[in-house]
Amino acid sequence: xxxxxxxxxxxxxxxxxxxxxxxxxxxxxxxxxxxxxxxxxxxxxxxxxxxxxxxxxxxxxxxxxxxxxxxxxxxxxxxxxxxxxxxxxxxxxxxxxxxxxxxxxxxxxxxxxxxxxxxxxxxxxxxxxxxxxxxxxxxxxxxxxxxxxxxxxxxxxxxxxxxxxxxxxxxxxxxxxxxxxxxxxxxxxxxxxxxxxxxxxxxxxxxxxxxxxxxxxxxxxxxxxxxxxxxxxxxxxxx
Amino acid sequence: xxxxxxxxxxxxxxxxxxxxxxxxxxxxxxxxxxxxxxxxxxxxxxxxxxxxxxxxxxxxxxxxxxxxxxxxxxxxxxxxxxxxxxxxxxxxxxxxxxxxxxxxxxxxxxxxxxxxxxxxxxxxxxxxxxxxxxxxxxxxxxxxxxxxxxxxxxxxxxxxxxxxxxxxxxxxxxxxxxxxxxxxxxxxxxxxxxxxxxxxxxxxxxxxxxxxxxxxxxxxxxxxxxxxxxxxxxxxxxxxxxxxxxxxxxxxxxxxxxxxxxxxxxxxxxxxxxxxxxxxxxxxxxxxxxxxxxxxxxxxxxxxxxxxxxxxxxxxxxxxxxxxxxxxxxxxxxxxxx
Amino acid sequence: xxxxxxxxxxxxxxxxxxxxxxxxxxxxxxxxxxxxxxxxxxxxxxxxxxxxxxxxxxxxxxxxxxxxxxxxxxxxxxxxxxxxxxxxxxxxxxxxxxxxxxxxxxxxxxxxxxxxxxxxxxxxxxxxxxxxxxxxxxxxxxxxxxxxxxxxxxxxxxxxxxxxxxxxxxxxxxxxxxxxxxxxxxxxxxxxxxxxxxxxxxxxxxxxxxxxxxxxxxxxxxxxxxxxxxxxxxxxxxxxxxxxxxxxxxxxxxxxxxxxxxxxxxxxxxxxxxxxxxxxxxxxxxxxx
Numbered sequence: 065x066x067x068x069x070x071x072x073x074x075x076x077x078x079x080x081x082x083x084x085x086x087x088x089x090x091x092x093x094x095x096x097x098x099x100x101x102x103x104x105x106x107x108x109x110x111x112x113x114x115x116x117x118x119x120x121x122x123x124x125x126x127x128x129x130x131x132x133x134x135x136x137x138x139x140x141x142x143x144x145x146x147x148x149x150x151x152x153x154x155x156x157x158x159x160x161x162x163x164x165x166x167x168x169x170x171x172x173x174x175x176x177x178x179x180x181x182x183x184x185x186x187x188x189x190x191x192x193x194x195x196x197x198x199x200x201x202x203x204x205x206x207x208x209x210x211x212x213x214x215x216x217x218x219x220x221x222x223x224x225x226x227x228x229x230x231x232x233x234x235x236x237x238x239x240x241x242x243x244x245x246x247x248x249x250x251x252x253x254x255x256x257x258x259x260x261x262x263x264x265x266x267x268x269x270x271x272x273x274x275x276x277x278x279x280x281x282x283x284x285x286x287x288x289x290x291x292x293x294x295x296x297x298x299x300x301x302x303x
Numbered sequence: 304x305x306x307x308x309x310x311x312x313x314x315x316x317x318x319x320x321x322x323x324x325x326x327x328x329x330x331x332x333x334x335x336x337x338x339x340x341x342x343x344x345x346x347x348x349x350x351x352x353x354x355x356x357x358x359x360x361x362x363x364x365x366x367x368x369x370x371x372x373x374x375x376x377x378x379x380x381x382x383x384x385x386x387x388x389x390x391x392x393x394x395x396x397x398x399x400x401x402x403x404x405x406x407x408x409x410x411x412x413x414x415x416x417x418x419x420x421x422x423x424x425x426x427x428x429x430x431x432x433x434x435x436x437x438x439x440x441x442x443x444x445x446x447x448x449x450x451x452x453x454x455x456x457x458x459x460x461x462x463x464x465x466x467x468x469x470x471x472x473x474x475x476x477x478x479x480x481x482x483x484x485x486x487x488x489x490x491x492x493x494x495x496x497x498x499x500x501x502x503x504x505x506x507x508x509x510x511x512x513x514x515x516x517x518x519x520x521x522x523x524x525x526x527x528x529x530x531x532x533x534x535x536x537x538x539x540x541x542x543x544x545x546x547x548x549x550x551x552x553x554x555x556x557x558x559x560x561x562x563x564x565x566x567x568x569x570x571x572x573x574x575x576x577x578x579x580x581x582x583x584x585x586x587x588x589x590x591x592x593x594x595x596x597x598x599x600x601x602x603x604x605x606x607x608x609x610x611x612x613x614x615x616x617x618x619x620x621x622x623x624x625x626x627x628x629x630x631x632x633x634x635x636x637x638x639x640x641x
Numbered sequence: 642x643x644x645x646x647x648x649x650x651x652x653x654x655x656x657x658x659x660x661x662x663x664x665x666x667x668x669x670x671x672x673x674x675x676x677x678x679x680x681x682x683x684x685x686x687x688x689x690x691x692x693x694x695x696x697x698x699x700x701x702x703x704x705x706x707x708x709x710x711x712x713x714x715x716x717x718x719x720x721x722x723x724x725x726x727x728x729x730x731x732x733x734x735x736x737x738x739x740x741x742x743x744x745x746x747x748x749x750x751x752x753x754x755x756x757x758x759x760x761x762x763x764x765x766x767x768x769x770x771x772x773x774x775x776x777x778x779x780x781x782x783x784x785x786x787x788x789x790x791x792x793x794x795x796x797x798x799x800x801x802x803x804x805x806x807x808x809x810x811x812x813x814x815x816x817x818x819x820x821x822x823x824x825x826x827x828x829x830x831x832x833x834x835x836x837x838x839x840x841x842x843x844x845x846x847x848x849x850x851x852x853x854x855x856x857x858x859x860x861x862x863x864x865x866x867x868x869x870x871x872x873x874x875x876x877x878x879x880x881x882x883x884x885x886x887x888x889x890x891x892x893x894x895x896x897x898x899x900x901x902x903x904x905x906x907x908x909x910x911x912x913x914x915x916x917x918x919x920x921x922x923x924x925x926x927x928x929x930x
Contacts, residue, residue: 115822142824154819156812167812170805171824221824379736381677425913428920429872432675432736436868437916440909443865447906559861563744570737599748606745613737614726 068093068256069114069225072125076109076118076280083109083118084280091225096257098271098288100264102300105277107260108151111227114258115148116141128225142171147223151230153214157203161194161213164202165220172222180222181253187216190246208239215246225256232263244270264296278302341483345476353479354547359588360482361543362568366580366587367489368536369565374575375497375505376529379431381562382438385422385445386415386534388557390541395455395551398465408481408542415538418445419531427523427530439559446557460552463545482543489536494577496532501525563602570609573621582620646777647898648891653779655870655890656787657852659883660845661863662870663794664838666882669871671810671834674724677739680864681746682839686712686846687855688754690761701761701851709843716839720832743860750857761850786848791883793841798879800837810834869912875922884923 067090076084084106091097099107112118114126116138126133128144136144147168155164165187172180188195191212197205205213211231218226228247232240240263247270251257261267268274268288276284276299284291284299345353365383372378390411397407426437450458466474496502505525545551564587572583587605594601612619665679676682686708693704727738763782770780801807809830813820817827849855849863866889874885889908896907915923 117818117822137826138818138821139824139826142822148822150819150822154816156815156819158811158815159808163808163811166805167808167820167825168823170809217823373733377732379733381740425916428916431732432669432677432739433868433872433876435675435677435736435740436865437872439861440865440869440912444906444909444913447902447909451902563740566737566740570741574733599751602748603745603752606741606743606748610723610738610741610745613734613741614723614730617731617734 066093066130067091067127068095068129069258070125070127071114072127074110074113074124074126075121076106076113077121078109078118082280084113087277087280087282089275089282091256091258093224094251094254094256095273096251096259096271098264098267098274099258099260099277100262100267100274100296100300101277103262104279106280107277108229109280110277111148111229111258111260114141114225115146115227117148139171142168142221143174145172145175145222145224146227147171147218147221147225148227149214149218149229149231151233153207153210155202155205155210155213155217157201159202160198161200161202161205162198164213165194165217168217168220172220175222182219182222184220187219190219190249191216208235208243211235211239211243212246215243215250219250219255223255225258226250228257228259230260230262232261232266240266276300338483338487342480345479350472350475353475355592357479357482357543357547359584360486361540361547362564362584362588363486363581364482364489364536364540364543365561365565366568366572366584367486367493367577368533368540369562370569370574370576370580371493371496371529371536372533373569374579375493375502376526376533377505378526378530379435380438380533381435381559381566382426382440382442383533383537383565384557384559384561385438385442386419386537387541387544387561388442388445388449388553389415389418390538390543391545391551391556392449392455392541393538394463394542394545395461398463399454401465404463404465404546405477405481408485408539408546411538411542412535413538415541416531416535419534420527422534423527423530427526439562442557442559446553449557450553455551456553458553460550460556463549463551466546466549478543478546481546485539485543490577490581492532497577501528505529563606567605567609569619570612571605571619573619574617576618576621579619579621582624586620643776643898644895645775647894649773649777649779650783651891651894652887653783653787653890654894655887656783656790657845657849657886658866658870658889659886660786660790660793660841660848661867662874662882662886663790663797663879664841664845665864665867666871666877666879667797667834667838667841670877671814672720672724672728672831673814674728674735674739676724676838677736677864678743678746678860679739679842679867680862681743681750681860682712682715682842683846683849683863683867684750684855684857684860685746686839686843687761687850688750688759688857689843690847690850691754691759694761701763701847702766704761705844705847708847709840712843712846713836713840716835716837716842717832719839720835721828724835725828725831743864747858747860754857756856756858758854758856759850760854761847763851767851782848782851786852789844789848790886793844794879794883797837797841801879806830806833866908869908872922873912873915875924878922878924881922881924888923 069091071087071089074084074087075082087110099110101107109118113120116133116136120126120134128146133141156167159167162184165184193209194212194216197209202213231243244266251270259267259271271288274286274288274291275282276296278299284295369383372380393411393414394404394407397410398404422441426434426441429437449455455461469477504521541556544556568583568587569580571586572581573579590601590605616623661683665676668674668676689708689711690701690704693699693707694701723738723742724735727734767782770778772778801810809825812823813825813827813830821827870885870889871882873888874881874883888911892911893904893908897904
């Protein structure tokens with residue numbers, strides 16, 4: 065299987081603080097991989113580095129569909145088909161829900177000549193309550209509604225790789241349940257996913273493989289089915 | 304009895320908090336004789352040289368005040384000419400009512416400071432660039448109101464007549480000493496202000512804006528103090544310009560050109576340092592003297608240099624001179640010496 | 642009747658101010674930069690039109706065909722070369738850079754065109770008008786300036802509210818980092834916004850040049866008027882900007898009716914009163930955050 069995303073020896077720095085060191089990772093087309101780890105382990109930084117929000121040092125390689133991404137700014141990566149649903153949802157407060165969705169559609173303009181899979185209708189079908197809220201300002205929604213719009217906005221860019229950062233954060237279990245059901249539907253359409261979660265159980269239901277980070281390093285990788293709870297605990301806390 | 308001294312204090316090899324640097328101790332040794340020499344200058348050199356230096360000292364005063372506002376207070380004002388004008392007119396008013404114009408210098412500083420209080424109430428409602436233009440509007444209002452007064456010459460201005468009782472050489476010397484005193488007072492005063500709690504608080508907020516929210520009220524008060532002090536300094540500068548040129552003309556004393564000069568001096572010299580504005584004033588003064596015969600092109604050149612400095616050399620000439628090694632002749636902070 | 646006339650003339654004058662102000666408002670709204678060179682760019686546009694009318698023999702209105710694209714291109718370049726860098730060089734840098742630019746433009750114009758007072762030859766269009774009776778006359782030029790101002794503001798409003806680029810501008814203004822994740826290039830979005838702003842500046846410069854006189858050092862005054870219109874109307878509201886322009890225009894003509902030297906001062910005072918009594922402006926933008 066050729067990998068859609070291939071990360072080799074990825075480092076990331078915030079000033080003098082090294083947030084990631086030597087991360088290797090592959091995500092195949094249509095595959096879902098979970099990234100787990102404690103607070104500050106570097107999970108979000110990994111997604112941000114792939115999306116182009118964190119500078120990529122010279123020795124690190126990030127290849128998407130065979131293309132090296134170094135030096136490509138975030139907006140160019142989005143146009144290639146990498147969509148990050150950021151931590152904290154980050155909806156545009158002065159845009160309505162529908163405008164929030166439409167604003168991302170432009171990222172797919174060049175790739176979607178043959179027709180789009182994700183338009184407004186498809187997103188509204190996936191998240192029916194988003195359709196009902198379409199004229200509300202982005203800032204005036206509940207956390208779960210915001211997260212649904214944020215995921216929908218990511219889809220409007222017709223991603224081949226969807227990066228999801230802490231989807232469940234601060235949401236009620238029943239809402240998380242609905243959102244992950246929707247993510248399952250999205251995964252079934254062949255969109256590859258890299259899912260960052262603190263809630264290991266939730267992430268492993270969606271992902272076939274898992275990557276556990278601690279202090280910016282990979283401490284555990286494996287197929288989700290083969291990773292035991294004890295191994296995860298050990299990797300998490302470094303015991 | 305238990306030992307109450309802290310471990311850090313008993314451990315002689317631990318870090319020590321110091322407020323001086325080697326450069327600052329050297330500067331203190333050099334500064335006194337230099338100021339003394341400058342003070343003796345009227346006895347040593349021709350009056351035309353001290354006259355030139357009055358201009359330079361006024362620029363040092365202005366640059367230091369603008370740096371206080373922008374470099375430490377984070378407020379970009381393009382309306383300081385309002386206070387310069389008020390200061391100059393304070394001298395005219397003192398002259399009119401028969402007060403010695405040199406006493407008018409003090410009147411100018413106080414008058415500008417008093418006027419700065421209501422001004423701050425209004426312009427502090429604006430932020431960033433809109434604050435900048437707001438101060439400018441207020442300066443325009445000062446000008447437009449001033450020219451309505453016939454007693455001070457309306458739109459054409461008036462001359463300072465009360466100084467004619469002094470012989471020209473003495474008048475030149477007194478003006479020189481006033482200007483020197485004002486510049487030293489400004490640089491020293493800003494230095495002491497920035498070493499005080501108020502100054503350290505301002506620096507902390509400049510360096511860590513997220514802390515500003517929790518300190519909102521105190522920040523506002525500190526900024527108001529800075530605004531008033533800067534107004535007083537600019538008022539004093541305006542008064543110096545008036546006693547030096549013996550004439551006040553509203554369009555030129557209230558000209559936004561003064562703000563341009565201040566910005567050039569501070570940005571080129573080094574924003575947010577005590578030394579930078581002094582360096583900037585000297586450089587600006589030299590460029591002005593050398594290039595003024597070539598018309599206003601020198602302002603075009605200075606504008607381009609200031610743009611470049613704002614974009615690439617944010618600590619200005621002082622930063623370049625010291626290679627950003629944090630050389631401080633007048634250190635305002637605390638530092639740890641291991 | 643003279644008072645009614647003062648108000649009518651003030652409304653027409655306010656049209657120019659609204660036209661000045663919308664570019665300032667747009668650049669601030671999208672880039673969060675207050676362009677201190679705004680007034681000088683307006684004067685530059687007037688001088689460009691002057692050169693176009695004298696060398697190509699064009700009517701000033703036709704000169705717009707040249708001046709508007711040139712200014713828009715200049716805006717695009719300005720954003721790419723100067724403003725974008727200044728956005729990354731700290732909080733104070735955009736102000737220092739645009740103020741430096743203001744001084745450069747002003748003095749370069751002064752050196753090139755001298756301090757002489759100029760105006761754009763508008764011919765009959767500039768002098769003819771509509772007699773309303775009772776000593777009130779409405780000049781065609783003033784009326785068309787007001788119409789153009791309303792049209793430009795309505796057009797901008799429409800672009801911002803309804804078009805993809807307008808949506809991109811609002812999104813980038815909200816959060817440039819997240820906007821980039823949606824495939825929006827903030828450099829391009831900002832450059833387009835600046836280009837549009839300078840196109841409106843070109844219109845404002847040419848109409849102002851036809852109405853009255855201008856000199857290379859007029860820029861700061863125009864910046865102040867534009868700024869007052871923006872603040873009186875309310876930050877972030879384009880219709881507020883129109884209202885602010887009209888209020889400012891009326892304040893100036895009514896002030897000048899009391900005594901000629903009071904005109905500009907009256908405008909400033911109205912601005913200060915609004916700032917003291919209603920700092921968010923007459924038309925507050927509806928809170929969405």
